[in-house]
Amino acid sequence: MPSIDADRFLRDLNELRRIGAYRTGVHRPTYSPQDMESRRWLMDRMAETGLEPSIDGIGNVYGRHRGRGPHLLAGSHIETQNHAGWLDGALGVVAGLALARAGLPVDVAAFADEEGHFEGGFLGSKSIIGILDEAEIDRSRNRTDGTPLREALAAAGLAGKPRLQLEKGRHKGFFEMHIEQGIQLETAGLRAGVVTGIVGIWQWRIVIEGMQDHAGGTTMAERKDAGLAAVRLLAMLDQEIPKACGDRSTWTCGRIALDPGAPSIIPGRADILFQFRDIDTAVLERMERCLRACVQESNRRERTTATLHAVSKSSPAPCDPAMMAALDAAAEALAPGLWQRMPSGAGHDAQYIARVMPVAMLFTPSIGGISHHWAEDTKEEDLALCIRILGDAAGRFLEA
Amino acid sequence: MPSIDADRFLRDLNELRRIGAYRTGVHRPTYSPQDMESRRWLMDRMAETGLEPSIDGIGNVYGRHRGRGPHLLAGSHIETQNHAGWLDGALGVVAGLALARAGLPVDVAAFADEEGHFEGGFLGSKSIIGILDEAEIDRSRNRTDGTPLREALAAAGLAGKPRLQLEKGRHKGFFEMHIEQGIQLETAGLRAGVVTGIVGIWQWRIVIEGMQDHAGGTTMAERKDAGLAAVRLLAMLDQEIPKACGDRSTWTCGRIALDPGAPSIIPGRADILFQFRDIDTAVLERMERCLRACVQESNRRERTTATLHAVSKSSPAPCDPAMMAALDAAAEALAPGLWQRMPSGAGHDAQYIARVMPVAMLFTPSIGGISHHWAEDTKEEDLALCIRILGDAAGRFLEA
Structure with a gap:
């Protein structure tokens, strides 16, 4: 020694x-x-x-x-x-x-x-x-x-x-x-x-497009609220990612930017940063499948359109x-x-x-x-x- | 005439x-x-x-x-x-x-x-x-x-x-x-x-305090993620407010600001703008009770602290x-x-x-x-x- x-x-x-x-x-x-x-x-x-x-x-x-x-x-x-x-x-x-x-x-x-x-x-x-x-x-x-x-x-x-x-x-x-x-x-x-x-860190950006509208003049049934769709999608990921992840995986939403971000305006756009990390590529791939399925499900359920962009995928x-x-x-x-x-x-x-x-x-x-x-x-x-x-x-x- | x-x-x-x-x-x-x-x-x-x-x-x-x-x-x-x-x-x-x-x-x-x-x-x-x-x-x-x-x-x-x-x-x-x-x-x-x-427009600000941390070094079980708590609280409101509202009530989350808002940092703070509108004060009061109960429930469930501030209440x-x-x-x-x-x-x-x-x-x-x-x-x-x-x-x- x-x-x-x-x-x-x-x-x-x-x-x-x-x-x-x-x-x-x-x-x-x-x-x-x-x-x-x-x-x-x-x-x-x-x-x-x-x-x-x-x-x-x-x-x-x-x-x-x-x-x-x-x-x-x-x-x-x-x-x-x-x-x-x-x-x-x-x-x-x-x-x-x-x-x-x-x-x-x-x-x-x-x-x-x-x-x-x-x-x-x-x-x-x-x-x-x-x-x-x-x-x-x-x-x-x-x-x-x-x-x-x-x-x-x-x-x-x-x-x-x-x-x-x-x-x-x-x-x-x-x-x-x-x-x-x-x-x-x-x-x-x-x-x-x-x-x-x-x-490996797999970093994603999720953009949700809805329709910006007046929060007083637009009924709940008429809305295409990108902020609400973002909340629902992130809540879905909070439910589903734990079923796809590994023992030591981490996942993080670091930013939810609603546009225009004013008290009385229904957000027309949401810009989300989401990432997950694991040492096993198979686990990362499983989490990616889960993320893609949740985005697809959001587009089935909501009146908004969510698009997933891969920002970076380190090995x-x-x-x-x-x-x-x-x-x-x-x-x-x-x-x-x-x-x-x-x-x-x-x-x-x-x-x-x-x-x-x-x-x-x-x-x-x-x-x-x-x-x-x-x-x-x-x-x-x-x-x-x-x-x-x-x-x-x-x-x-x-x-x- | x-x-x-x-x-x-x-x-x-x-x-x-x-x-x-x-x-x-x-x-x-x-x-x-x-x-x-x-x-x-x-x-x-x-x-x-x-x-x-x-x-x-x-x-x-x-x-x-x-x-x-x-x-x-x-x-x-x-x-x-x-x-x-x-x-x-x-x-x-x-x-x-x-x-x-x-x-x-x-x-x-x-x-x-x-x-x-x-x-x-x-x-x-x-x-x-x-x-x-x-x-x-x-x-x-x-x-x-x-x-x-x-x-x-x-x-x-x-x-x-x-x-x-x-x-x-x-x-x-x-x-x-x-x-x-x-x-x-x-x-x-x-x-x-x-x-x-x-x-009447009742405008609220919800501030959630957690702990800012590195998204890689902090396990899921250790986190005090203010952003995740915000998503869960807003998802709860999405479930509960419809049970408290009137026929023509509207409610809107116009902003979710996560601090610091970076891809690899667990948000230490979330700042939410939330409002509801109705022509009936009794309905507004019912929605306020629902909001307060959801914030309280968030504080029971989460490792973060949510605080509700009334910004304005028009009649x-x-x-x-x-x-x-x-x-x-x-x-x-x-x-x-x-x-x-x-x-x-x-x-x-x-x-x-x-x-x-x-x-x-x-x-x-x-x-x-x-x-x-x-x-x-x-x-x-x-x-x-x-x-x-x-x-x-x-x-x-x-x-x-």
Whole structure:
């Protein structure tokens, strides 16, 4: 079992925390001066760990192990959401460093813009597996201020640099450690989560067309009320989706916009955002059939017309059974009975890396489930325990 | 039966239509040059009809019958919504003129700003019954451009003029003719509607507080989804209100605002606008009890908190039975089988005048139900028929 220096791991995390500090969290938007400073800090740490550091044309920082393989890849992202938490992606990057410091044959990566400050998102992990083309970089802009990605890359000193690609066959698998961003571990009194996969997110837009009318002059029987049809359809989905979903599926209506949205006007149009998530494509397909049937039934029952538009369908990324088994064994050895398997409801760099190698993720608890906010935190003893679990699992998986 | 000159009535309407003409409609916002021109035009018509015309400090134009009573009051409003129809309020004002031209003992009134270009609305009918105080005039501003009402009155030459009050005991009743602003007459193939009353509108706001959370990291069982609670509450109202309502009640949810309204965020808050209308206060109270019970039930069932706020509760204004009976008899005499009784779902000056004397309203059909739009129209033969019905009814009511 590799000898993980958990104290050093915590010192590294706390040192990185000073860059872009904001209250108890950090503010390091992608390619900002603070973000670039954190990337330079990371390269220094990689160099002192004996890794060969580099930064590429999309901002990916890569620390290459100088010795023989088989190699592992470990990491995550180092930029943050605005005024967000000190752990999030930084945790997985510094965890990679800790594995390398323990002498494991690990390449460490910090993938750029997992947080999606720029249109597209996941720029670094997409780039390193070869699915980010130059045209997409040309088009992408900062979602907040509209700065073209090219300009931001130039301002960060990255223009013209080549973009690193993962070396085929070099890695046995990718480990990403991350905070849970939820309260399942905390609520159950557990200290670690072995991730079974990263959910696919199928995002839909449902547009219902009715007839805008005066709420006083139009009898109930004459109405083509798009808002009422929306309520009935969403109530139907609330009844039917539970019959189609899996154990850990989630589904969410995030927006119901009624047009014109005035007190005395019967809505002529409703615009609904609806999504569901699961790690199993078969379950996603079952939920899609249910959604389509409900929309069809709405059109049979109502005097309005509902149309379903697929906005995006990301593929689930199941974790590797052998890597999960190594994490299970390590967790049970170091925290017997205090861990569980669980899906990741949020997206992570691992979902892209999974397209080119086996991946696994380890979740630490999140205090109160707070995420993407400066108050995000995890107990130091949980962080220390999880880095030891990760190190143990990496050793087990390399030997397996 | 008084001898109504329907041709002259139509000529008057078409002459008035030229003032502020916009496409086939008119544009005469309250106190605009076009609106003031129409008020001067009306005073000229009143004078030539033998009435004593005046305009008061709120812009009410009043044509006082010079002969003996008992008198009737007839009229409506003469300003229009922006780029709106040629009939709407003008119809009722010119109808009053037609009654006077036929020799009936009628005072004719055009009440200012029924359309509510200024905050408060119904300025003229409120003023003439004595419920518009100077402080409200001081406060009110134009809803579109923020011009203070005082400035608008000064620009229209009305500053400092006294405000006319209705002479107590002078009138036996008030007749207001208006377009239906709906399609009930047209759909049923009818040519006139005897209005049973003007509905009360009880407007509510329902705020549901839940917990904003990540749509991926929060299991279904952990959620406090304000949007889902809104859907369930509105679906419950869709089931329950029909058991509490009256024959001609209407109820409308015009807005469902979910906060923050993003695809991947469980809504932490829902803001709902809900209203119902009926001409019977007992029915309105029954619907309120139903609404309160549903909100209470939502709070029992859900992990969210729904709070009900009363935004406004206007009183229904039932029409006078004797005046309705006169309209029924006149309609049956002139259009046998081609008329019906019906409530007015929209507000009218008559709802304020009803506080000081008996009122009745006669609806003409609206082509396609179009209202508050320049394309609003009614067939000339329906206009001619309805003015004869109104004249006949006025005669019957005076004799009754």
